[in-house]
Amino acid sequence: MKMDQKPTATLLELAAKSLLSNEPAAIHALNEIPRDLFVTLFNAAFLGGHKQMLKAMVRVWPFCCLHVGSLNTQESYYEILEAMIDGLQILPAQNSSSWGPKLRILDLRHDPDCGTTCSQIRTTFPFCFQSCIYSQRSILKIEEAQHNVRCLGTGNSESEPQSAQEPMELLVDISLTGTWRTEQFLSFLLSKVEQSSGSLHLCCRDLQIEKISAHKSILQFLDLGCIEHLDIDQAYLSEVTTLLARVINVSGLSLSNIPFKSYKGRNFRSFLIWLGQLDNLQEFSLSFFSLKDQLHRLLRVLPSQMDMLSLSYCDLSSRDVTVLSQSCQATYLRALNLSSNQIFSEADEPFQTLLEKVSGTLEHLEITNCMITDSTLSNVLPALSLCSNLRILSFAFNPITMPALKSLLQHLTHLMKLKYVIYPIPVHCYEEWNFRDTLDQQKLAKVQAQLNAMLQEVKRDDVNWTTFPE
Ligand SMILES: [Zn+2]
Numbered sequence: 001m002k003m004d005q006k007p008t009a010t011l012l013e014l015a016a017k018s019l020l021s022n023e024p025a026a027i028h029a030l031n032e033i034p035r036d037l038f039v040t041l042f043n044a045a046f047l048g049g050h051k052q053m054l055k056a057m058v059r060v061w062p063f064c065c066l067h068v069g070s071l072n073t074q075e076s077y078y079e080i081l082e083a084m085i086d087g088l089q090i091l092p093a094q095n096s097s098s099w100g101p102k103l104r105i106l107d108l109r110h111d112p113d114c115g116t117t118c119s120q121i122r123t124t125f126p127f128c129f130q131s132c133i134y135s136q137r138s139i140l141k142i143e144e145a146q147h148n149v150r151c152l153g154t155g156n157s158e159s160e161p162q163s164a165q166e167p168m169e170l171l172v173d174i175s176l177t178g179t180w181r182t183e184q185f186l187s188f189l190l191s192k193v194e195q196s197s198g199s200l201h202l203c204c205r206d207l208q209i210e211k212i213s214a215h216k217s218i219l220q221f222l223d224l225g226c227i228e229h230l231d232i233d234q235a236y237l238s239e240v241t242t243l244l245a246r247v248i249n250v251s252g253l254s255l256s257n258i259p260f261k262s263y264k265g266r267n268f269r270s271f272l273i274w275l276g277q278l279d280n281l282q283e284f285s286l287s288f289f290s291l292k293d294q295l296h297r298l299l300r301v302l303p304s305q306m307d308m309l310s311l312s313y314c315d316l317s318s319r320d321v322t323v324l325s326q327s328c329q330a331t332y333l334r335a336l337n338l339s340s341n342q343i344f345s346e347a348d349e350p351f352q353t354l355l356e357k358v359s360g361t362l363e364h365l366e367i368t369n370c371m372i373t374d375s376t377l378s379n380v381l382p383a384l385s386l387c388s389n390l391r392i393l394s395f396a397f398n399p400i401t402m403p404a405l406k407s408l409l410q411h412l413t414h415l416m417k418l419k420y421v422i423y424p425i426p427v428h429c430y431e432e433w434n435f436r437d438t439l440d441q442q443k444l445a446k447v448q449a450q451l452n453a454m455l456q457e458v459k460r461d462d463v464n465w466t467t468f469p470e
């Protein structure tokens with residue numbers, strides 16, 4: 001199995017490491033080292049936190065794009081990113097390197113599936129799988145416009161500034177949490193974009209915001225049309241709505257702690273209207289958002305085919321679950337989270353119907369802290385065992401006894417895709433149910449041993465049964 005590749009990689013890595021042992025000499029040698037060594041050298045420099053080297057490498061990077069990709073570092077993370085941004089040649093290069101193409105897309109996002117560069121795979125535009133397709137300031141749109149100008153002969157080609165800087169993109173995930181270091185990083189980012197006088201497009205695909213009101217100015221600055229994932233915590237509904245009108249391409253939206261006065265009010269109605277405009281929405285999460293008996297209004301505006309719906313702490317009623325079970329969304333959902341809602345207080349039929357409806361697609365189900373009792377669980381089991389694609393089941397913090405837990409395990413053994421179950425600690429392990437201090441660790445250990453023995457017996461020890469991670 002790939003016996004021939006491993007030693008080669010190790011040799012390259014060794015060469016990179018030995019080069020980096022003398023950083024100034026390595027930087028000096030950058031103009032002479034072969035192009036093929038750049039990726040390995042970059043990986044080593046990133047992991048070793050060689051900031052000067054990283055800056056120098058970005059400056060002479062011999063490919064069109066550079067992705068941080070799967071590389072990860074805890075130490076001086078922002079310093080490393082800043083050094084790389086600093087290496088970007090946002091002004092026309094004095095003496096560009098002899099290898100031809102230079103860096104056009106610097107991607108600082110952590111993405112385990114992304115390689116360091118796409119340039120070896122693609123030679124024609126779009127040369128990078130990650131290039132921006134939305135912003136008017138993107139390479140794609142600017143070059144399209146320039147091409148049109150040339151073809152149509154509009155504008156005087158003589159007077160076109162030949163030396164103008166080529167458009168570039170800086171891809172970065174932004175987290176507006178208000179910490180000092182984040183603020184410093186942001187102002188560094190903004191100053192770079194300003195220095196570029198329009199040639200550098202700051203492309204943010206993943207934006208997290210805590211308290212919208214504290215970040216008004218940066219939100220004005222960003223092109224929100226580029227955002228694919230938006231995560232908002234603590235904001236007024238009217239503030240959220242204003243933002244929704246600008247994040248038109250978002251595919252994942254998560255809203256948490258959004259207070260509002262009434263369902264009848266104008267704010268809730270315009271929230272629904274703008275939410276309904278998000279045609280690309282695939283994943284939608286609401287938490288700590290009161291929705292009691294109102295879920296039908298939400299489902300009416302959401303796209304009919306969605307991957308994920310998460311509604312924890314939404315005060316859902318069993319009427320809401322009925323509505324969900326009858327919705328078109330239910331037929332497509334791959335992930336569903338209804339945790340921390342009292343949906344089983346009246347009857348559990350709506351939930352059974354819902355499970356039957358989602359059973360064809362559901363891979364991930366969370367019903368943690370829903371006051372599921374033994375009788376509810378036994379009623380729900382037949383529907384649950386229909387979910388043949390289920391991979392993860394989380395139902396911690398529910399008052400279940402040991403016999404019910406065993407019965408659940410027996411019912412789920414034929415679900416071959418199931419790999420992970422987070423189960424509630426059975427009631428007999430507590431002196432007082434769900435009070436952590438009264439938990440008897442020995443009893444819990446015995447429960448785990450019993451479950452493991454049962455799993456082994458039915459040859460399903462590939463499934464990880466565990467209590468809620470501490
Ligand atoms: Zn690329």
Ligand SMILES: [Zn+2]
Nearest residue numbers: 132135203226
């Ligand atoms: Zn963009």
